[in-house]
Amino acid sequence: NAGVMQNPRHLVRRRGQEARLRCSPMKGHSHVYWYRQLPEEGLKFMVYLQKENIIDESGMPKERFSAEFPKEGPSILRIQQVVRGDSAAYFCASSPGQGTGGYTFGSGTRLTVV
Amino acid sequence: GENVEQHPSTLSVQEGDSAVIKCTYSDSASNYFPWYKQELGKRPQLIIDIRSNVGEKKDQRIAVTLNKTAKHFSLHITETQPEDSAVYFCAASRGFEAAGNKLTFGGGTRVLVKP
Numbered sequence: 001n002a003g004v005m006q007n008p009r010h011l012v013r014r015r016g017q018e019a020r021l022r023c024s025p026m027k028g029h030s031h032v033y034w035y036r037q038l039p040e041e042g043l044k045f046m047v048y049l050q051k052e053n054i055i056d057e058s059g060m061p062k063e064r065f066s067a068e069f070p071k072e073g074p075s076i077l078r079i080q081q082v083v084r085g086d087s088a089a090y091f092c093a094s095s096p097g098q099g100t101g102g103y104t105f106g107s108g109t110r111l112t113v114v
Numbered sequence: 115g116e117n118v119e120q121h122p123s124t125l126s127v128q129e130g131d132s133a134v135i136k137c138t139y140s141d142s143a144s145n146y147f148p149w150y151k152q153e154l155g156k157r158p159q160l161i162i163d164i165r166s167n168v169g170e171k172k173d174q175r176i177a178v179t180l181n182k183t184a185k186h187f188s189l190h191i192t193e194t195q196p197e198d199s200a201v202y203f204c205a206a207s208r209g210f211e212a213a214g215n216k217l218t219f220g221g222g223t224r225v226l227v228k229p
Contacts, residue, residue: 033216042219043158056216058115063207088121091157095215101213105157 004094004106005074012112013082021077021109025094032075033103034067037089046090049075053084084094116141118206120220128228133191135223137204140185144206147180147187148217152201161202162189194227201225 005024025032030051035043045059046095049069060067064082069075079086089110095103117140127133139147148163163179164171164187173180175194180187191198201224205217 031215035217035219042221043217045216045218050214104160107157 002090004029004104006090006092006106006109008109009107010110010112012114014114015083018079019079019082019111021079021090021092021111021114022074023077023092023094023106024074025092026096026104029094029096031095031103032069032099033093033095034075034077035091035093035105037091037108039088042075043091046077059112060077079111087111087113115149115217116206116208117221118143118204118220120204120223122223123140123221124224124226126226126228127194129194131194131197133189133194133225133227135189135204135225136186136204137188138184138186139142139206139218139221141206141208141218143208144214145179146207146209148205148207149176149178149189150205150219152222155199158203182206191225194225196205196227196229199225199227 007022032049036044037043047060047067048056049114060091064080066078089108093103120137145166149161150158151161153156162173162176162178172223175192177190201222203222204220207215207217
């Protein structure tokens with residue numbers, strides 16, 4: 001089991017460009033979570049998805065950010081018109097669902113906006 | 115919503131000594147409390163967790179205690195080693211059934227173990 005796979009590991013974007021972050025959950029996992037970690041800070045919840053459904057997006061900024069988890073393929077976190085404040089590490093985690101405890105994080109995508 | 119406070123923000127200990135990190139939470143409905151260790155530039159890794167029906171849990175040199183009445187929980191690392199140096203995060207959740215296991219994290223504690 002390859003674990004939670006995120007790509008790219010590092011992403012550099014100029015202000016105003018779009019950033020697409022990908023997350024492939026562990027095999028058999030149908031629940032995906034996205035967290036953002038600003039430098040020297042803790043992780044902040046952004047969004048929780050199941051296949052084809054957004055369950056909780058209470059931590060997602062209302063503008064420029066969107067997430068999806070299609071029936072086939074990885075989950076995508078999309079940031080439009082990036083700004084310097086979007087620079088952070090974005091971690092994805094997956095879980096098999098009900099009855100589970102802690103989940104496993106991917107290695108993260110470090111987004112730098114220049 | 116849930117708020118998790120973590121103290122201290124930095125902790126320096128001599129190798130072989132114990133390290134204690136404390137967290138408080140605000141949501142009395144939280145019932146699951148994991149601890150994560152994050153080394154520089156790497157992913158957070160789950161090291162131990164505790165549920166609200168248990169007061170204490172131990173795994174080798176690591177132990178976690180929970181006081182539901184006071185709404186605080188602590189991580190204890192005994193006989194610290196240089197490889198314990200990392201940032202440690204506590205977190206709280208209402209559990210999967212109530213909240214899809216959404217975690218609220220503390221601000222982190224940077225632990226430095228001096229040889």
